[in-house]
Amino acid sequence: MARTTGTPTHRPNDPPILILTSLAGGPKHGHALSKDIEGFAGVILGPGALYGAITRLEERGLIEPLESDDRRRPYQISATGSAYLAEAVGEMQRLADEGARRLAVAHRVNPPRRGPRIAGSPA
Amino acid sequence: MSAEPMSMGSGAMPGSMLRWYPSGWRARYGDEFAAMVEDDLGGRPPTLRYRSSIARSGLKERLRGAGLVGDSVPPSERVRGGAFTVLCAFALFVIPGAGFAKISEHWDQSIPGGHRHVLAVSFNLLASLAGACGVAVMLGAAAVLPTFLRFLRDGGWTAIRRRVLWAVASTLATGAVTGGLAIWARHLTYHQRNTGFGWYQLLFTAFVILFAATIATWSAAAISATRCLRLGGVQIKATGSLAVAVAVCMPIMTAAAAVWWASMATTAPWFLAGTAPGSSPSPVAANLLIVLIVMIIASTVGVLGSLRVVSSWRLLPRA
Numbered sequence: 001m002a003r004t005t006g007t008p009t010h011r012p013n014d015p016p017i018l019i020l021t022s023l024a025g026g027p028k029h030g031h032a033l034s035k036d037i038e039g040f041a042g043v044i045l046g047p048g049a050l051y052g053a054i055t056r057l058e059e060r061g062l063i064e065p066l067e068s069d070d071r072r073r074p075y076q077i078s079a080t081g082s083a084y085l086a087e088a089v090g091e092m093q094r095l096a097d098e099g100a101r102r103l104a105v106a107h108r109v110n111p112p113r114r115g116p117r118i119a120g121s122p123a
Numbered sequence: 124m125s126a127e128p129m130s131m132g133s134g135a136m137p138g139s140m141l142r143w144y145p146s147g148w149r150a151r152y153g154d155e156f157a158a159m160v161e162d163d164l165g166g167r168p169p170t171l172r173y174r175s176s177i178a179r180s181g182l183k184e185r186l187r188g189a190g191l192v193g194d195s196v197p198p199s200e201r202v203r204g205g206a207f208t209v210l211c212a213f214a215l216f217v218i219p220g221a222g223f224a225k226i227s228e229h230w231d232q233s234i235p236g237g238h239r240h241v242l243a244v245s246f247n248l249l250a251s252l253a254g255a256c257g258v259a260v261m262l263g264a265a266a267v268l269p270t271f272l273r274f275l276r277d278g279g280w281t282a283i284r285r286r287v288l289w290a291v292a293s294t295l296a297t298g299a300v301t302g303g304l305a306i307w308a309r310h311l312t313y314h315q316r317n318t319g320f321g322w323y324q325l326l327f328t329a330f331v332i333l334f335a336a337t338i339a340t341w342s343a344a345a346i347s348a349t350r351c352l353r354l355g356g357v358q359i360k361a362t363g364s365l366a367v368a369v370a371v372c373m374p375i376m377t378a379a380a381a382v383w384w385a386s387m388a389t390t391a392p393w394f395l396a397g398t399a400p401g402s403s404p405s406p407v408a409a410n411l412l413i414v415l416i417v418m419i420i421a422s423t424v425g426v427l428g429s430l431r432v433v434s435s436w437r438l439l440p441r442a
Contacts, residue, residue, distance in 0.1 A: 029155070029158075029159070030155060030156070030158070030159035030162075031158075031159045031162035031163060034159070034163065046173065046176045046177070046180075047156060047159050047160050047163060047176075047177060047180075048176050048177045048179060048180025048181070049176070049180060050159070051152055051156050051159070051180070052180050052183065052184065054152075055148070055152065055184070055195075056193075056195055059195050060195075070158075071154045071155055071157070071158035072155060072158050072159070072162075073154075073155040
């Protein structure tokens with residue numbers, strides 16, 4: 001198991017992060033959430049995983065249920081949830097920036113090799 | 124919102140699948156969850172994988188609710204959940220423990236005096252720790268007794284009545300079978316009691332099953348009752364520390380049973396096989412092997428429960 005330094009680490013494919021990201025675009029009910037997440041992240045969350053994450057997020061006050069006339073209850077991201085997502089996105093952004101910076105350095109020192117040229121292809 | 128899952132059309136997830144989830148969760152999320160599943164399936168029947176995924180999530184939710192996994196419940200609930208796990212593990216341990224007591228019955232009268240040292244040490248260690256664990260469980264029960272009595276006075280009996288009645292029925296059935304077995308055993312020889320498979324052995328098997336059921340039903344009743352109680356910080360800490368003590372004892376008792384077996388297999392394998400003294404049968408006794416395997420499983424579960432207690436201990440509010 002990866003050790004951390006105490007700072008929360010977020011992974012882009014974590015169901016809570018995916019749900020918060022989806023809800024940042026507007027309130028949605030369970031099925032709409034699932035379809036949206038599949039669309040932007042390519043991750044299929046089954047009802048068990050989705051509602052497990054919804055339960056935790058609601059317990060932590062990161063999302064809020066909205067009133068609904070039918071059984072499909074929509075959820076919206078709360079102010080705390082927005083702050084949490086912003087922190088998570090910032091952390092992932094810092095990691096992505098650091099990765100990109102190091103890759104750029106590595107490419108300058110040791111440029112990636114080109115693949116073998118195919119006869120007849122332009123130089 | 125209703126606590127029961129809505130009935131769903133044919134081809135969709137049957138409402139019974141929602142029963143994997145705890146009732147509190149179903150009351151809060153049951154309807155919308157069922158609606159999502161209906162949308163998700165679009166009239167197609169759920170695959171086995173789909174059903175098992177829901178079952179897994181439901182069980183996970185139950186474990187979370189009981190404070191056995193995750194950090195969504197307060198530390199006191201996590202300690203309580205860990206202590207419950209140890210209690211269940213000890214209840215399971217009692218069954219092979221009783222089996223070991225039966226297998227090792229009169230061992231000291233059958234073994235020459237000069238060969239008893241290791242056997243005696245391992246057997247006495249096991250017996251002493253079993254007694255200590257029994258005392259620890261009693262102390263845990265005593266620690267929550269005043270709260271339990273208050274709970275009963277406030278009308279809590281209805282919440283636990285069904286489980287307690289099951290436990291009482293199971294105990295009565297076990298008592299009846301034990302009595303019958305004891306009377307019958309008097310009219311049988313050692314050979315008739317311990318070899319082959321006939322009506323006596325069938326009744327003995329029924330006794331083992333009923334004994335296990337009695338332990339299980341009383342444990343379920345105890346857990347069901349304790350879950351309803353509002354325990355104070357001192358009670359939580361007392362039951363938690365007693366649970367850790369029991370969990371520490373179980374692997375030691377398992378090791379002692381293994382040492383006893385190894386020593387007996389070296390010194391007097393005929394005792395394990397039930398053959399004439401001085402013969403050399405195989406020291407591998409199937410019943411002792413099963414006893415040890417169940418002891419190892421129970422010890423592992425107990426240690427996991429105690430780790431849950433220990434990891435949540437520092438988060439408990441100071442007195």
